[in-house]
Amino acid sequence: MSWFSEVQQGSPVEVFALTKAYNDDIFENKVNLGVGAYRTAEGKPWVLPVVRAAEKALANDDTLNKEYLPILGMESFSTAATRMLLGEDNPAVLQNRTFGIQTLSGTGALRVAAEFLAQVLGKKIFYYSNPTWENHKLVFKTAGFEEGREYRYWNNATRGLDFDGLIEDLRNAPEHSVIILHACAHNPTGCDPSTSQWAEIAEVIKERRLFPFFDCAYQGFASGDLVKDASAVRYFVQQGFELFCAQSFAKNFGLYNERVGNLTVVLNNPDLIAPVKSQFTLVVRGMYSNPPSHGARIVAHVLNNPELYNQWQDHIRNMSSRIIHMRKQLRETLEHLRTPGDWSHLTQHIGMFSYTGLSEVQSLHMVKKHHIYMLKSGRISMCGLTPQNVEYVAKAINETVSSLPNN
Known part of the structure; x- marks a missing residue:
């Protein structure tokens, strides 16, 4: 007899399960469009320079304690x-x-x-x-x-x-x-x-x-x-x-x-x-x-700190402009491929995430066939797009909506 014998298996948190599946995938051209975190144009995490500067200043401040x-x-x-x-x-x-x-x-x-x-x-x-x-x-x-x-x-x-x-x-x-x-x-x-x-x-x-x-x-x-x-x-x-x-x-x-x-x-x-x-x-x-x-x-x-505050605003402008640029590049590539549908919403919307309009069946197809990890709702993180993978992603979306029309 265990106190915990009646505990039922909880549902997995989709975005974390998706990241694990991505990490376990050995496919060379895999893409993670599920993670809600900024990535550089090289697909790497970025520690902001002002954060590094602040940490160094704090580490050297002997007046601080752990109270x-x-x-x-x-x-x-x-x-x-x-x-x-x-x-x-x-x-x-x-x-x-x-x-x-x-x-x-x-x-x-x-x-x-x-x-x-x-x-x-x-x-x-x-x-x-x-x-x-x-x-x-x-x-x-x-x-x-x-x-x-x-x-x-x-x-x-x-x-x-x-x-x-x-x-x-x-x-x-x-x-x-x-x-x-x-x-x-x-x-x-x-x-x-x-x-x-x-x-x-x-x-x-x-x-x-x-x-x-x-x-x-x-x-x-x-x-x-x-x-x-x-x-x-x-x-x-x-x-x-x-x-x-x-x-x-x-x-x-x-x-x-x-x-x-x-x-x-x-x-x-x-x-x-x-x-x-x-x-x-x-x-x-x-x-x-x-x-x-x-x-x-x-x-x-x-x-x-006024100087660091201004530097930080430069950082966020850089991050947001990269995302805006990837929205534009994805839309242009999809339109160049004559992908079925209207993709203007990609540049009309704002921020880290976008609803592609892909159905659950289409989204799962993107994962299974193309190794492009995205939520089944069709949501993608624009931060996962880079100049190196955006064409691959666009071609995968084109193949998906062409072979599996959303009815």
């Missing part, structure tokens, strides 16, 4: 991260009614905030886009939400945003529901609302008394412009919303394994900051007690 951080984390980091998101002249910043909490990357920010919403505020229903990052549902349900509902987002026929469906679903959402919104570079589609569409989304959320919860994993990484990529969040704050925003520094700093995140909290009344912080303190204390220091020190060192 515990406060439960809500390093204030110099969270303050800088919050102001990077909202802007120095944001009304919430100027009126001292916003604060940040250092978390275990963006996932930790989502989980801490979701538990606060469920356990402290008694929220029961959350909405997520269809499709969305697969971990949203698991994080919110585990945190105590009773029900997750979808709002329409992707229209596969047009390979673009189903805006009418999105608005209709938000209009039908029960009051006080929590709405997860992707701040920029929607994962997995790469398709974002326009400025006017964001304004209409905000109007419906305000009218229906819904709570906006932004997930911002790609600020600066999407377009290369920190202000542009944060424009939706800033607009909501300017419209008077109270909101949460989960920030990740995995992509834009390349700190994937350091788990550096920030939860920005915006309130309408600065007098409420103290009680709200006290409840967040209890949530974090019961979850992981306090966060690690190394990654947060790196980010704080860069964000609070």
Whole structure:
């Protein structure tokens, strides 16, 4: 008799299973389009030069120690991260009614905030886009939400945003529901609302008394412009919303394994900051007690140093421009091959990921026949494309959609 005899085999996490299969594959021309991490034009991971510089400076600072951080984390980091998101002249910043909490990357920010919403505020229903990052549902349900509902987002026929469906679903959402919104570079589609569409989304959320919860994993990484990529969040704050925003520094700093995140909290009344912080303190204390220091020190060192901050912005412009270039090159190659279908969405969308429009059958064919590893949803990571493999990938897509038409 074992205490664990009734434990059932859990479902594999697709993207990690895909990476393992890729690593085990001995095919010479294999391509990994599943991994959500930046790669250079040579297909290699990149440690940002400002990160190297910060680590050297921190290693040589004998005043630093390994004592515990406060439960809500390093204030110099969270303050800088919050102001990077909202802007120095944001009304919430100027009126001292916003604060940040250092978390275990963006996932930790989502989980801490979701538990606060469920356990402290008694929220029961959350909405997520269809499709969305697969971990949203698991994080919110585990945190105590009773029900997750979808709002329409992707229209596969047009390979673009189903805006009418999105608005209709938000209009039908029960009051006080929590709405997860992707701040920029929607994962997995790469398709974002326009400025006017964001304004209409905000109007419906305000009218229906819904709570906006932004997930911002790609600020600066999407377009290369920190202000542009944060424009939706800033607009909501300017419209008077109270909101949460989960920030990740995995992509834009390349700190994937350091788990550096920030939860920005915006309130309408600065007098409420103290009680709200006290409840967040209890949530974090019961979850992981306090966060690690190394990654947060790196980010704080860069964000609070004007010279390094400018260098870092050059880095993110370089990363985003490489991705934009690969989008353009893939589209041009597909069109040159006269690949069936319209591929204009590849350059109309933004960020690390893109929905190709390939079906599950076609996506599995790409893996099995061409050794091009991509999610069965048809999502690909543009970072996996390089000048050396983009033609091979385009020819594989051409063969796939020609031999297996998507009906």
